[in-house]
């Protein structure tokens with residue numbers, strides 16, 4: 029289970045709405061004590077060079093910086109979030125290919141510029157499928 033506190037959740041939704049009609053992406057920082065709790069969200073730049081309406085890309089150095097920031101605040105990098113403009117919060121084949129099995133992947137569905145729903149996904153180690161994780165926000 030992953031729980032996102034209200035401040036990071038509001039920031040993630042705001043980020044996803046701002047980026048619309050493009051995809052946004054960012055890091056989720058927090059603590060893992062049995063369950064995962066996201067305390068801080070960190071917006072990161074969508075570095076994808078093509079059409080960003082259907083794709084996002086994270087720079088490895090941005091992820092490393094997020095990981096470092098988490099550790100400086102005695103937290104962990106728990107996962108990655110990104111948005112799906114005018115699309116359901118499913119985990120696409122591309123999302124799977126670009127995933128890492130040790131993170132939670134939260135997808136926010138933004139429909140016509142407004143938040144619609146969200147899901148969290150846990151990719152398996154082969155990156156062939158992702159299981160839905162209980163998400164509380």
Ligand SMILES: [Zn+2]
Pocket residue numbers: 110111112118119120123135
């Ligand atoms: Zn996606």
